Amino acid sequence: MSNRSSASKESLSKLAIVSCLLLTQFACNETNSVRAQATSVNAQDVKSNSSVNETVSNKLMLDLAVDQGFLDAGKFALIATLKNGYANEISFLPWANPFEENVTADFLTIVDLKAGAELPYRGIMIKRMPPKPSDYRSLAPQKSIRNTIDLSRSYKFCAHQKLKVVFSGALYSQLSTPYNLEVSSLELVLPDAFPDC
């Protein structure tokens, strides 16, 4: 009993620390996001994985990953990285995709591979005014932008679920021609820290 209580407190303490980290990271992203809307993505927003001399692929590459630390604390923090493989700067609308501060649309398809069923989206759906030019974000050629977004309140996650996460939304530009977008999917098993369902 005593051990369990102690372990429980330790878990709570760990969770509190991770929650703070989570909040800090999201807050950091918020700061970056605001800064990026005004101009091109600056150095703090960009995680550059490549040199500017890299071959132009003429596509955008969206990579999905998960923060393991948050996952171990029962939080699903999705890390989305977008790389501009075009020769020119691109701009995109960070709405209804993982480059917003919070989830505001059903832009992911998350499948429970064991159950063979899609997790229903439980987040918000927003009717907004059309975007202003300043709502778009820009990304220099061969540069990347990364954002971490909390999915925990938009889906009901359960311990031991084996999930496949696929981006099913879009990156909208002000151009009439859509970008070529290459998307990676993500597979993971949720740890014990998530609730039993």
Next chain:
Amino acid sequence: MKMIFKYLTSITLSILLTGVVHATPELPDNVQVFTSLEKTSFSINDKLMVSVTYRNVGNQTVSLLKWDTALNGGLTEDLFSIEFNNQQIPYTGIHAKRLAPSPSDFVQLAPGESVTGAVSLQRSYPINFKGYYTIAMRNSGALASKTQSPLAFNLTADRPIIEAKRPARFQSCSASQIASTDAALTSAERIANTAINDLRGTPVALRPSALRYREWFGSYSAGRYSQVEGGMARIASALSNQTIGFNCDCTNQEGVNPDNTFAFVFPNDPYNMTLCGVFFRVPRDGTDSKSGTIVHEISHFNVVASSDDFGSALDQSGSRRLANSSPTSAIRNANAFEYFAENTPFLQMALPADLAVVSATSSKSRPSAGQPVTIVGVISNVGDGLASASVVGVTLSDVSGNVQTAETTVSPLDAGENFDFEINFRAPDALGEYTVDVCVSEVVGESNTNNNCMALTAILVRESVTITPILPLLLDD
């Protein structure tokens, strides 16, 4: 009203109880349920009654609680699964919370005994649109595995829409916000009902060319049209039959900027929505209006149309582009439901065709009986929409009631297109004067049928003249 049958033979069953055999979960074991309809076709003036018979098929008397059965005078629970166009009709009747039952709430059924109750469906299910419905008892009881086949019935005409929304619930709203939102809710109910009537009312043959549908949902397919129709029906039904909850405090939701947001919902939380700053700045009706926003938000709920917001379709021009580029996405676009219902600028569902007989002449005005006659002429589609295939016919009538007809097929005609026709027939055997009318048949959705016929100058059918061969007579002499 109820009747107790001491005994029902299998013959009686086959006549009276047309098919469904199952049990509801609350029923005691060994009680089978049979449903029947008085008839299979109902007008809007008919009472849509369904009879349900409960029969004890066991060896011991059972005590059956009448609550939530058809033995209670009316429905107090969602007993039936009713489908229209492959869509479930939602139960909109009451759910009763009661005290513990008294002895009078039970009916005793001896072995083999049955009891029947009749309930009205239309009080509890919005069965409003003409067409074919299927009905089956909801079944998950012990005897549910027995053979079942849903009953079918036809409603012969649309019921007039009665705008009778339920009072809304308001939270954190000022008096003026309540007033403007309530007016918008009434308007939303009206435009949603108009929208579903327009979708249902468009003849199938004209749906592929229905401008208003194509504008917002893209190219036609029967399956996509059916999905849109089902979604809009559930939007209209929700607005008429559900209590809508409005929260006017938009400041506490992460990710929402009240200054550029109309409203938001959680799709798994029907029928509650939060209204934001833009909502209260826009007019009640028209494009991106209050009423349209309510339609938009209602469409999001999973139990309604499970629609999405598309970042490329946040306004009318974006929604038009989505309809053009991806009809499969457009039919899930919440703004498409909104813009279709708002219908501003106004668009017709389908442009009507208008066939006219523009010319017709007869090859003979005084034919002999049995003599070949030809009528040639031109049929023109003077309307704005495609005319399906039709028939042009000629009718000869005399004062004695003799009538002769002949006809030929007219191919489908685009707007402004002509069709040259030729009808060949033999003059009637009965002599006399005949009026001659040339008519083209009415096509679906035709705007004007006053120009479908043309009266020609009457013809006079004369006695046929037999020419006597003179030469042989001369030779004989």
